Amino acid sequence: MKVTVVGTGYVGLVTGACLSEMGNHVVCLDLDADKIRTLRAGGLPIYEPGLQEIVQRNVAAGRLEFTTDVEHAVAHGTIQFIAVGTPPDEDGSADLQYVLAAARNIGKTMTDFKVVVDKSTVPVGTADKVKAAVQEELDRRGVKLDFAVVSNPEFLKEGAAVADFMRPDRVVVGAEDERAILLMRALYAPFIRNHDRMMVMDIRSAEFTKYAANAMLATRISFMNELALVAEKLGADIELVRQGIGSDPRIGYHFLYAGCGYGGSCFPKDVKALIRTAEEVGQPLRLLEAVEAVNDRQKQVLVGKIVDCYGENLSGKTFAVWGLAFKPNTDDMREAPSRVVIAELARRGAKIQAYDPVAVDAAKRVLGHVQGLSFAESGRAALEGADALVIVTEWKEFRTPDFEAMRDSLRDKRIFDGRNLYEPKLMKTLGFDYRGIGRG
Numbered sequence: 001m002k003v004t005v006v007g008t009g010y011v012g013l014v015t016g017a018c019l020s021e022m023g024n025h026v027v028c029l030d031l032d033a034d035k036i037r038t039l040r041a042g043g044l045p046i047y048e049p050g051l052q053e054i055v056q057r058n059v060a061a062g063r064l065e066f067t068t069d070v071e072h073a074v075a076h077g078t079i080q081f082i083a084v085g086t087p088p089d090e091d092g093s094a095d096l097q098y099v100l101a102a103a104r105n106i107g108k109t110m111t112d113f114k115v116v117v118d119k120s121t122v123p124v125g126t127a128d129k130v131k132a133a134v135q136e137e138l139d140r141r142g143v144k145l146d147f148a149v150v151s152n153p154e155f156l157k158e159g160a161a162v163a164d165f166m167r168p169d170r171v172v173v174g175a176e177d178e179r180a181i182l183l184m185r186a187l188y189a190p191f192i193r194n195h196d197r198m199m200v201m202d203i204r205s206a207e208f209t210k211y212a213a214n215a216m217l218a219t220r221i222s223f224m225n226e227l228a229l230v231a232e233k234l235g236a237d238i239e240l241v242r243q244g245i246g247s248d249p250r251i252g253y254h255f256l257y258a259g260c261g262y263g264g265s266c267f268p269k270d271v272k273a274l275i276r277t278a279e280e281v282g283q284p285l286r287l288l289e290a291v292e293a294v295n296d297r298q299k300q301v302l303v304g305k306i307v308d309c310y311g312e313n314l315s316g317k318t319f320a321v322w323g324l325a326f327k328p329n330t331d332d333m334r335e336a337p338s339r340v341v342i343a344e345l346a347r348r349g350a351k352i353q354a355y356d357p358v359a360v361d362a363a364k365r366v367l368g369h370v371q372g373l374s375f376a377e378s379g380r381a382a383l384e385g386a387d388a389l390v391i392v393t394e395w396k397e398f399r400t401p402d403f404e405a406m407r408d409s410l411r412d413k414r415i416f417d418g419r420n421l422y423e424p425k426l427m428k429t430l431g432f433d434y435r436g437i438g439r440g
């Protein structure tokens with residue numbers, strides 16, 4: 001099949017690459033000329049495990065192409081995926097300017113039937129706006145052409161995006177047009193050969209499903225983070241509580257880790273946007289308002305523990321920070337808790353020696369200006385000359401460090417662990433002052 005993907009970010013690039021891997025001919029369009037140049041030169045503008053090989057293989061096979069040429073991209077695909085960003089507007093609602101610009105570009109140059117697929121996370125009702133934007137452009141040109149708009153939200157996880165796209169738990173398709181449904185079934189059939197996991201529903205329900213999923217996951221995290229604060233007061237260990245409740249199949253183990261707050265390009269903005277949507281229809285979401293407030297507070301918890309130890313004035317103190325990306329296996333710094341932690345430490349005059357296995361370049365772009373912040377080549381190097389260690393992202397390489405070397409490097413032998421990586425009793429035996437989240 002001929003497919004165009006508009007927007008080659010974390011979602012668009014994975015979508016385009018994985019679709020080409022199944023034999024489709026895919027053109028990926030982006031307006032960011034630097035990104036397209038990098039991709040054409042064989043590089044990747046993002047870090048995503050397993051993606052590079054797929055991109056290289058399919059470019060070499062002539063099934064995957066990158067362009068900034070809108071006309072060429074629109075002419076290519078019968079199916080046009082819109083996978084551009086939907087960042088939060090000032091009032092928290094999703095900013096649809098990129099989605100609608102992409103839709104307009106399709107209307108401006110299309111010459112035959114198109115299925116326009118909203119893959120970006122967009123508020124309920126956006127498909128109607130996309131339809132109107134395409135139609136407006138067709139009317140302006142004075143041409144009559146048929147097209148269908150479909151909602152196909154993406155559920156992939158950064159860091160495991162290729163595996164998630166190749167073997168999706170479900171493919172949600174919101175559509176009314178029968179031709180569009182048939183095409184979407186044909187496109188996704190190779191990804192769900194084992195058994196049908198495509199759920200076809202009305203467009204509004206599909207749009208809503210994506211927000212409901214992220215809201216649920218964010219709620220679980222904030223729920224545990226709030227309980228963790230109580231556990232600390234009660235002398236209970238939230239890690240044991242997590243295992244105690246996760247074993248109940250009605251609850252399950254996923255997304256129950258207490259930590260220093262959720263970040264990333266999705267949960268914070270999607271929770272905000274859903275709260276805004278609900279306000280607009282006069283049905284405020286009190287629970288989600290609390291989820292967001294709890295998360296904002298949680299991003300300050302590590303700093304609070306540091307201030308409890310060292311006081312408000314941190315000048316003369318040096319902190320090693322392990323982990324910058326909002327989660328492991330990605331270089332995505334959007335809304336990463338590390339940004340709050342580093343800004344708060346720097347504001348109090350501390351020196352920070354930060355390390356991340358892949359996100360240092362991305363971090364330099366957003367944190368490069370921070371006074372007192374330097375970047376280390378390794379976790380070990382970050383510890384040298386530091387008073388204490390602050391763990392913000394749970395990369396695998398942090399799970400079993402050389403504790404003796406760590407203890408020898410850290411002046412105060414103190415660890416503030418925002419991801420509960422280590423066993424408090426063991427750390428005590430090893431001579432550390434170890435402070436996790438919610439660990440009694």
Ligand SMILES: NC(=O)c1ccc[n+]([C@@H]2O[C@H](COP(=O)([O-])OP(=O)(O)OC[C@H]3O[C@@H](n4cnc5c(N)ncnc54)[C@H](O)[C@@H]3O)[C@@H](O)[C@H]2O)c1
Nearest residue numbers: 007008009010011030031032084085086098102120121154
């Ligand atoms: N990142 C994730 O894990 C994830 C998961 C599921 C859903 N989503 C949703 O998918 C959407 C995209 O997210 P992302 O993380 O890939 O964003 P991103 O910012 O990484 O990429 C968006 C890309 O779109 C390009 N773009 C903007 N306007 C364009 C236009 N008119 N024509 C062509 N290109 C254009 C930008 O230059 C950018 O490269 C968002 O709505 C997001 O909420 C993201």
